[in-house]
Amino acid sequence: MTSITTTPDTSVIAALRRLRGRATLGDVVSATGMPDHEAEGALKSLLETHRGHLEVADSGDLLYQFDPKLIERDAEPFWTRLRRGAWSAFKVGFKVWTAVMLVVYFAIFVLILIAIMLRGSDDRGFGGRGGFSLGDFFILHWLLGSRGWDRRGLYYGDSYARRLPKDARPPFYKKVFAFIFGPEEPKPTQLQKDRTVLQLIQARKGVLTSSELIEHTGLTVEDAEEEMGRLTGAYGGDPQVSEAGEVVYAFPELMKSAHGKVRARAPKPTWMRLEYPKKLTGNSAGSNWGIGLMNGFNLTMATAMGLLPGLTAAGQGLPPLDPIIFYGLGVVPFTFSGLFYAIPLVRSFGLGGENRGRLRRNIRRLLVGLVYSRSVGTVRWIPVADAIRHVNRALKDQQVPPKTILWELERLAAEFDAEVEAEDEGFRYRFPAIRETFVEAELMRRLLKLEDQRLGPIVYATSDTAAEASQRDLDAFDRELERAEVDLSRYLPSPTRVGYEEDFEVVMEPVAARTRTRSRRVPRRPPSQWR
Template sequence: MNRLSVSNTPSGPDLSLVLTALRKARGRATVGDVVAETGLARDEVETSLRSLLETRKGNLEVGETGTLVYRFDPRLIQRDAIPFFARLREGAWQGFTRAFKAWIVLMLLVYFVIFVALIIAALVASQSRGGGRSSGRLGGRRGGIPTFRGFWFWYFFWSPGWGRGRPYYGHRWERRYGSRRGEPKVPFIKKVFAFVFGPDRPKPTQAQNDRSVIRLIRARRGVLTATELVQHSGLPLQAAEEELARLMVTHGGDVEVTKEGVLGYVFPELMVSAKGAVTEREPDPAWRRLEPPEEVTGNDAKANGIVAGINTFNLVAASTAPWFIFPRLGLAGDLVWIGLVWVPLAYSTMFFAVPALRTLAVQRRNRLRRDRNLRKVILGEVFRASLAQGGTQWVSVSGASAHVRKSLTSGKSRGPDAQVGRKRNREPVERYVERTTPDALVGAQLQVLLAEFDGKVEEDTDGSVRYGFPTIVAQLQGAEAIRKGLSLEEQKVGDIVYASDQTEHEGHERDLAAFDRELAGGTDLTHLLPDPGRIAYLDDFELVANA
């Protein structure tokens, strides 16, 4: 096995030379290539390339001879870089959101109070003209104009103890976390904002995003391959390689390359614990991390009904004011029309128009979620077939389609509302499969996986196409061999795989013998496969709820 040495962070000037060399090489180079181009020392170049894996989109490749190749995007794009127009659009939306929220507080609440008062005053005026009993007593206890000074009214819109800027992630979050004993009640104004702009979106830090992967690394004894990260996250294989390259640099990791070309990322520092041997429960795989559908408002039906009712009242009151309120109260003039008709009409119309337009964007994002969820469910079937006891099995389109339908209807799942006793939500995949041709969708996903994992395809006896993924088995077998050789969970040496006094031939024979021991009789990899027929959903806010 070959190991990549660990070095320190590079200096600025040397890094700029390395960047120039990479641009000339269109992002793909070995350490030797960059050394030849820059004239820098090998250790400096290797250090610079490692640091770039953390800040630029890139990953490691292994040549046939075991040589490590650094592969970056030819444009050397920064990780998490956002295009200019996307940032401009996001900034404009945030500015509009802040301004409109302030307008909501003023318009929705104040105009609601004003119109209620004016309608009551108009009714009282009508009764007064007709000889009603409440003549002239607009401020009286019977039929007077309400002042809304009671604490209950303002408590309805804001809750004591709710900190300014605290997020509201929607009704599922409220039921699961926001309704705990001692927690302040979600202010109604937050639900008003959510009605227009949607619930707050969780913004997990990089550390919060990395927690489940770090748990996976520790559960798998400090060694992880990109294939295993795909199994855990559902990421495309190249994205998983880039993510592991970043984690390697961030957490002081390393790489091991077997003679068979399996690239394993090694994290010895994550396997050191004050409690002794590390024992970590493996996090859920991708098919138990499905994404529930994004909701337009995030509110429950009751909250949406109240918000829509208040705005509808304002809309109707403003549109009928010239015929109902103005004549009875003797109101007239341009300012009255502007203040009591045109402004509230424009506001109330926009109040309904914004969520209506957002619905289109939410539907588009939900289609992407459905694609990702379908991929994750199919990954469960692919890994099941690849790691089956008795040898790798073929995956057919019809078999994978049956697996998708069975997984979604078998009841072996945990939905986003499971903790509050609600029926699980299968919307992201189930309706997508029902409305389209399952075999076509599944076949398209299998073709993508075939390309990613360099799989095999052949025609079955009935003329149908079936797929095989031997690379998945080889990757996991290689990872298990590395784990056994390093024994990081115990921080011990394990079997000797290299000695300084051995000849090249002896070292080669030792490596082959070590790998053969792993493959002898067929390595049982079923412990790396959680039940692929059991799906589950993971809400976005789960990443930050317990941070």
């Protein structure tokens, strides 16, 4: 259940600023005089709205770590907002201009050609071959969008359109906009993005750690801790410190249902959610050719009928061409048609950088799969050669520099404080911390039993007698043995499989998307940027 966003308590914010964003619950209670339950609620609320996460202090207490400036999570620099707003306004304006220019001028030029051809047919007789046939009208009808101009909804590209029912596929004009500006970028709400994470929490019996979130999202450790802090504030999370000092997050409210025990299937792990290379337009080749020829026709006619005659007359000292013809049929459509080609050309220069970023994220996700497969169960070493081989096998149709793979592996090793050894063949890495966090989460699940909504045994009480304390020590020893024997294999789905997931699947309804759990390969030939 999402919490209702309220105005943060100013006294808590002021106290955190004085404490430079780093405080325990006791620090905030002392600084504000608030009751501890109110202070704890205020801190969790701030975790939802401001950048921050939870750590474990040396004393074993929970430590709230916020940005010293108490920056809000959605805060953006002014110039970033300005650039985005300017580009958005330009896109809207150019789309309106496109709807008028491309179609109206295409129709005008076609009518002019019809008139020329009809005049030619009159000169040659009615049976001449210069007339305008019925087939030409069918072509015009298709180009103008036979499905109508009133259909709503976003267009994420041809792969998206193929998944829709035939009568609901987007009209041609949306493909025209995609040709210029690219397919619409999915903009899921925070609730939509949280959907699969909540499903993961429920599948893990209401208990989750940042390492388990990384298994699902591929986030860095720092970003995963930030995200767990936000989820704690948004969905009534209760952070716990395990006996080994790990922060484990419990979400009891997500495990309550009016329909009995909550059961959920874990979503796909991050190595089965790779990103496809981004395409320039997202259209099929046929659509791009049709759009390009349509604009090329306008460009040619504008040059031949208005621009070239006007410039020729001016160059030869002849009487100037009628301004309506020169500007109306020459300069204006020529300028529009030139921009129509220039905008996607300029966008293509940034497409390489975008796809390199996607490739790096895919490499990280694949390495997360390899590291987790050798760490969650029995902790094993990962030689660099194995990592390179694993990534190249999964991305065999793409050029993956070994240096990039090594760099991403070193980043993972630094984030998880991995052990490193040097061999004759190179370095190898070992990630025992990952298994430790999974074990602590599993033991917390057994302790809390949130799926049954009842508490497990008490770990410590100040009223213990000597005999009770001795028994608890024996129980603690048994739990240490349990840590070594706990089976975590069910929390590592499909460690050897690799899959892709389209961006738009996050925001589409399951029925409309018609998605199926399957592995898909990258095409053998890298797709053209112009598709």
